[in-house]
Amino acid sequence: MPSLNDGASARIEAALAHIDISDDIAQGLAQPDAALKVSVPLRRDDGSFALYPGYRVRYDTTLGPAKGGIRFHPDVDADEVSTLAFWMTMKCAVMGLPFGGGKGGITVDPKTLSPAELERLSRAYIEQVADFIGPDTDIPAPDVNTNPRVMGWMADQYRIIRRAHRPDVITGKPIEMGGSRGRTTATGDGAFHVLATMMKRWSREAAGTTVAVQGFGNAGVRFARLAAEAGYRVVAVSDSAGGIYNADGLDLDAVEQAKSAHGAVTAAEGEEITNADLVTLDVDILAPAALESVITADNAPAIRAGIIVEIANGPIAAEADGTLADNGIVVLPDILANAGGVTVSYFEWVQNRQAWYWDAETIADRLEKRMVEATERVAERAETLDIGHRTAAYVIAIEKLDQAAEARGTSAFFRGDDHR
Numbered sequence: 001m002p003s004l005n006d007g008a009s010a011r012i013e014a015a016l017a018h019i020d021i022s023d024d025i026a027q028g029l030a031q032p033d034a035a036l037k038v039s040v041p042l043r044r045d046d047g048s049f050a051l052y053p054g055y056r057v058r059y060d061t062t063l064g065p066a067k068g069g070i071r072f073h074p075d076v077d078a079d080e081v082s083t084l085a086f087w088m089t090m091k092c093a094v095m096g097l098p099f100g101g102g103k104g105g106i107t108v109d110p111k112t113l114s115p116a117e118l119e120r121l122s123r124a125y126i127e128q129v130a131d132f133i134g135p136d137t138d139i140p141a142p143d144v145n146t147n148p149r150v151m152g153w154m155a156d157q158y159r160i161i162r163r164a165h166r167p168d169v170i171t172g173k174p175i176e177m178g179g180s181r182g183r184t185t186a187t188g189d190g191a192f193h194v195l196a197t198m199m200k201r202w203s204r205e206a207a208g209t210t211v212a213v214q215g216f217g218n219a220g221v222r223f224a225r226l227a228a229e230a231g232y233r234v235v236a237v238s239d240s241a242g243g244i245y246n247a248d249g250l251d252l253d254a255v256e257q258a259k260s261a262h263g264a265v266t267a268a269e270g271e272e273i274t275n276a277d278l279v280t281l282d283v284d285i286l287a288p289a290a291l292e293s294v295i296t297a298d299n300a301p302a303i304r305a306g307i308i309v310e311i312a313n314g315p316i317a318a319e320a321d322g323t324l325a326d327n328g329i330v331v332l333p334d335i336l337a338n339a340g341g342v343t344v345s346y347f348e349w350v351q352n353r354q355a356w357y358w359d360a361e362t363i364a365d366r367l368e369k370r371m372v373e374a375t376e377r378v379a380e381r382a383e384t385l386d387i388g389h390r391t392a393a394y395v396i397a398i399e400k401l402d403q404a405a406e407a408r409g410t411s412a413f414f415r416g417d418d419h420r
């Protein structure tokens with residue numbers, strides 16, 4: 001079995017110090033329910049043949065079918081997928097969605113593939129995992145380097161295999177193939193709702209508040225846009241090639257144009273900075289929106305932002321938690337801050353199952369309501385227990401799992417000493 005990374009285990013431990021749960025659920029949280037490793041075959045355009053390692057993990061299904069994205073990245077391995085699937089378990093639980101947690105991935109750099117190769121690889125992955133996933137068991141979605149088109153190929157391949165339309169097997173599909181309105185922007189929208197809810201609680205204004213966004217993908221761009229529209233000053237953004245900084249605020253239209261024309265935000269006007277520089281900028285809000293572990297024990301002492309909004313999954317290594325807390329830095333944790341994506345995925349799944357599609361306004365309203373309510377729950381728990389928001393979110397999620405385990409009967413019940 002693949003294992004959880006140490007950081008995830010440390011966060012479970014931190015939460016367990018504040019709640020009294022059955023040992024049954026604590027045991028279950030330590031490893032995934034099921035993990036599949038496959039070899040994904042690809043006929044390259046030049047006629048050569050290649051095999052890529054592929055994974056799908058169902059971490060926990062106590063609250064419903066496993067749910068979580070599929071990532072294409074050269075660093076994907078069994079333990080990473082497993083840890084990401086664990087985070088999905090916590091995320092769905094904290095949001096009150098009727099899902100467990102799953103994740104998948106292929107160890108590949110998609111930039112080395114042609115569009116036709118990418119299609120063949122996406123379909124071949126579904127060939128390999130078709131019996132492991134399913135609309136009632138495990139429902140994939142996009143993640144790093146995958147998008148609606150890839151989900152469309154995958155859903156189509158599942159239809160071919162099953163000889164039946166099952167749009168509810170995958171979320172994040174193109175709208176024309178049963179996707180939901182608002183899914184593409186959902187992660188950035190959700191992160192912004194979380195921030196806005198907290199700013200209101202703190203009675204803080206957007207005007208004069210500076211923001212740096214590390215990662216200029218789907219979620220990072222949307223969050224930067226919403227922040228700028230709401231009056232925040234977005235002073236820095238970056239992508240994998242580096243970043244740009246302008247103390248007066250960036251022209252995001254120009255940055256997006258530069259990115260689409262030249263493939264890098266550094267082609268836009270502004271002072272060039274590295275990703276490492278961006279993370280330690282003297283800003284009010286830092287939003288890491290790319291990959292895991294950009295903030296570690298090494299650079300944590302140098303972080304000057306007062307608030308970190310974790311739009312990526314796992315951007316802060318657990319080893320950095322203590323330093324950030326000691327320095328009074330508030331972290332709005334990934335399992336809450338980036339949960340907008342899976343929340344609209346849930347709406348998509350519901351719409352697919354009912355074959356009844358909602359308009360954009362309904363989606364936006366329902367997303368906002370759920371994000372605001374979840375943020376309030378986490379903030380209130382953090383205050384009551386006098387703990388950080390991450391631990392509070394874990395406490396809420398683990399409690400939810402515990403209640404579901406309790407409903408089925410835990411060790412105490414079967415021993416006969418549980419009088420509930």
Ligand code: GLU
Nearest residue numbers: 068069141143341342345
């Ligand atoms: N990959 C996204 C995440 O990490 C979305 C998952 C989903 O929609 O199922 O939350």
